[in-house]
Amino acid sequence: MQLNAILVTQNVFNGIMVGGLYALIAVGYTMVYGILRLINFAHGDIMMMGIYFAFYGVILMRMPTILGIVFAILATALLGFVVDRVAYKPLRNAPRISALITAIGMSFFLESFAVVVFGANYKSFLQVLGKNKAFVFKTFKLGGVIIPQITFVVIGITIVALLILFYIVYRTKIGMAMRAISADIPTTSLMGINVDLVIGFTFALGSAFAAIAGIMWAMRYPNFYPYTGFMPGLKAFIAAVFGGIGSLQGAVLGGFLLGIIEVMLITFFPSLMQYRDAFAFLILIIILLIKPSGLLGKKSIEKV
Amino acid sequence: MKKVVVALLVLIISLLTFGVIKIGVVLPMTGGISAFGELVWEGVQLAHEEMPKVLGEDVTLVLVDNRSEKIEAANAVSRAIDKEGVVAIIGQVASSHSLAGGQIAETKGVPMLSPSSTNPLVTQGKKFVSRVCFIDPFQGGALAVFASDLLGVKKVAVFVDIEQDYSVGLTNFFIDRFKKSGGQVKKIYYKTGDQEFSAQITQALAFGADAILVTGYYPEIALVAQQAKMLGFTGYFLAGDGADAPELVQIGGEAVEGLFFTTHFHPDANVTERSKRFVNEFVRKYKKKPSALAALGYDAYMILMEAISRVGKADPKLIAEAVRSIKNFEGATGIITIDENGNALKSVIVDVVKNGEFAFQTVIQPDQILGK
Numbered sequence A: 001m002q003l004n005a006i007l008v009t010q011n012v013f014n015g016i017m018v019g020g021l022y023a024l025i026a027v028g029y030t031m032v033y034g035i036l037r038l039i040n041f042a043h044g045d046i047m048m049m050g051i052y053f054a055f056y057g058v059i060l061m062r063m064p065t066i067l068g069i070v071f072a073i074l075a076t077a078l079l080g081f082v083v084d085r086v087a088y089k090p091l092r093n094a095p096r097i098s099a100l101i102t103a104i105g106m107s108f109f110l111e112s113f114a115v116v117v118f119g120a121n122y123k124s125f126l127q128v129l130g131k132n133k134a135f136v137f138k139t140f141k142l143g144g145v146i147i148p149q150i151t152f153v154v155i156g157i158t159i160v161a162l163l164i165l166f167y168i169v170y171r172t173k174i175g176m177a178m179r180a181i182s183a184d185i186p187t188t189s190l191m192g193i194n195v196d197l198v199i200g201f202t203f204a205l206g207s208a209f210a211a212i213a214g215i216m217w218a219m220r221y222p223n224f225y226p227y228t229g230f231m232p233g234l235k236a237f238i239a240a241v242f243g244g245i246g247s248l249q250g251a252v253l254g255g256f257l258l259g260i261i262e263v264m265l266i267t268f269f270p271s272l273m274q275y276r277d278a279f280a281f282l283i284l285i286i287i288l289l290i291k292p293s294g295l296l297g298k299k300s301i302e303k304v
Numbered sequence B: 001m002k003k004v005v006v007a008l009l010v011l012i013i014s015l016l017t018f019g020v021i022k023i024g025v026v027l028p029m030t031g032g033i034s035a036f037g038e039l040v041w042e043g044v045q046l047a048h049e050e051m052p053k054v055l056g057e058d059v060t061l062v063l064v065d066n067r068s069e070k071i072e073a074a075n076a077v078s079r080a081i082d083k084e085g086v087v088a089i090i091g092q093v094a095s096s097h098s099l100a101g102g103q104i105a106e107t108k109g110v111p112m113l114s115p116s117s118t119n120p121l122v123t124q125g126k127k128f129v130s131r132v133c134f135i136d137p138f139q140g141g142a143l144a145v146f147a148s149d150l151l152g153v154k155k156v157a158v159f160v161d162i163e164q165d166y167s168v169g170l171t172n173f174f175i176d177r178f179k180k181s182g183g184q185v186k187k188i189y190y191k192t193g194d195q196e197f198s199a200q201i202t203q204a205l206a207f208g209a210d211a212i213l214v215t216g217y218y219p220e221i222a223l224v225a226q227q228a229k230m231l232g233f234t235g236y237f238l239a240g241d242g243a244d245a246p247e248l249v250q251i252g253g254e255a256v257e258g259l260f261f262t263t264h265f266h267p268d269a270n271v272t273e274r275s276k277r278f279v280n281e282f283v284r285k286y287k288k289k290p291s292a293l294a295a296l297g298y299d300a301y302m303i304l305m306e307a308i309s310r311v312g313k314a315d316p317k318l319i320a321e322a323v324r325s326i327k328n329f330e331g332a333t334g335i336i337t338i339d340e341n342g343n344a345l346k347s348v349i350v351d352v353v354k355n356g357e358f359a360f361q362t363v364i365q366p367d368q369i370l371g372k
Helices: A005-036 A043-059 A065-091 A096-118 A126-137 A149-171 A173-183 A185-190 A195-220 A230-243 A248-268 A270-290 B002-017 B034-050 B070-082 B095-108 B136-150 B165-180 B198-207 B218-230 B247-256 B273-286 B292-311 B316-323 B366-370
Strands: A139-142 A145-148 B020-027 B057-065 B088-090 B112-114 B129-131 B155-161 B184-190 B211-214 B236-239 B260-263 B335-338 B348-354 B357-364
Touching: A005 A043, A005 A145, A005 A149, A005 A173, A005 A195, A005 A230, A005 A248, A005 B198, A043 A065, A043 A096, A043 A126, A043 A195, A043 A230, A065 A096, A065 A126, A065 A195, A126 A149, A126 A195, A126 B218, A126 B247, A145 A149, A149 A173, A149 A195, A149 A248, A173 A185, A173 A195, A185 A195, A195 A230, A230 A248, A230 A270, A248 A270, A248 B198, A270 B184, A270 B198, B020 B034, B020 B070, B020 B292, B034 B057, B034 B273, B034 B292, B057 B070, B070 B088, B070 B095, B088 B292, B088 B316, B095 B112, B095 B129, B112 B292, B136 B165, B136 B211, B136 B236, B136 B260, B136 B348, B136 B357, B136 B366, B155 B165, B155 B198, B155 B218, B165 B184, B184 B198, B198 B218, B211 B218, B218 B236, B218 B247, B247 B348, B273 B292, B292 B316, B292 B335
Parallel strands: B020 B057, B020 B088, B088 B112, B112 B129, B155 B184, B155 B211, B211 B236, B236 B260
Antiparallel strands: A139 A145, B260 B348, B348 B357
């Protein structure tokens, strides 16, 4: 097949679309890591729970779409807070590997919980959108290149989300506490700061972003089931490492780049299209070999 | 005293079981694809209600659950034969389950009749395993005939799920037949669980496809249709019986309107007199329209009864032979002929999605597929 300018441009935009979603998920992912140095492998599953909250808020509790989404964000934030209290808080002083294993356990738990409570079958997010579903399918045409409206929505929400985050982290008291904790937990607690509350708040905030990302994800891909969070969670992890885990700007950059690279590899090597997920892991390996701290990551000195 | 009680019990049991023909029904009643098992069971029960006796003896159905698992699918067949003493088995739904269970039925010499396993391997090299549904080469051929002869399509982009034998097989059989009609094909790969297809769809558009065929299952079919429409694709959408689930419309919404798919049965198709009767009876009993799987379950039972009555006694080996000698049997899903390999030759139904419902489009006859 011949490569032409339109095909390539179209796929760049397709990549931006996917990358925007990765970026949005990676922001929440990297935030928890930045504060706690914890790879929260359950992040993708918290995102999945966010989708279910929106679904049941609208379907069972008959909320209007917007209210259902707000409800989902709040419920997911609460879930994040509870997850931290139940699973991570008891391990605050344990070796980091224990917390990592607990995070993987939490991921399995949330998936199995969803299978038991919500059922293993696919559900459709279009039911949540109701009359608003046409909004998801609107597209713009720019000289032969077609861009779905939702691309702009995803990018817009990512920007707004980042602005809110930066405001919280750099302009508020709790943000200052978060930064202090990321530097040194024991000393921070000596300063009279309720460390557990601040960490709980961080989880709630990260989970709220997971819910927003999940809802965006479900608008683009309306079929969801209890394992929906698995792949996006993994991709967001790769994006976060790519951009420099712990760095918010890095997560966004990593997300967009990962999306674009994935799509462009298929564009230039169509015969490899079934290995698309493998490319993502290849990128992870390469970045870990060449620049382990990621593109925008700071080189941190390990305390011995 | 004890001996008398035992003797009495034995007498009662033998009286109760005297003149009873036991038929095993091995289906997934729990687990991942339990929804499919329930649908088949509805059809089998209806058929049993309509014909509760054969050779003047009562037929007893023994339902055994395979828990949607491959290993349990084999165990369930053993249990039905050894513990329950069934003379024949109706089952199973998924091809992989029928493959596992069929091996046991073959060794023990008891006929097994699958209502819905379409993979060619299920009956290959076996004497006792047969089926009442068409096989994938047939379905792929029907799709090709429909695309080239009825829609006039010249270039098809086929989305192949590399993780499903069903999809890979169906694709190859489609391509064989479609190329004979002078069509061009481009294969596009994905795997189960993929959600983002825009890069692949862009390739299909660059190929100039006037139809997109997705040979996998409904979650991906729905997403491909959605994303292809968003990227400006205006041609036809085609799929196999993997699309035949109400979730297709729930997930796909308006994007799957106009999608054509091949399947086994549609309540409005009225392919035979018996289909009409079956639909009426089904609606009366269950207060809803029958699914393709229910119709296949019904046909499996009826063909088994026909085979037993031809043999004249409940002998498993003779029943297995009789099943394979069935010609032009009028079933609910069509006129069924079972060939010497145990595969059903029958018409293929094409449905179209219209106003969020599956509407009957047309029937493709076996000679249309095999001809040319």
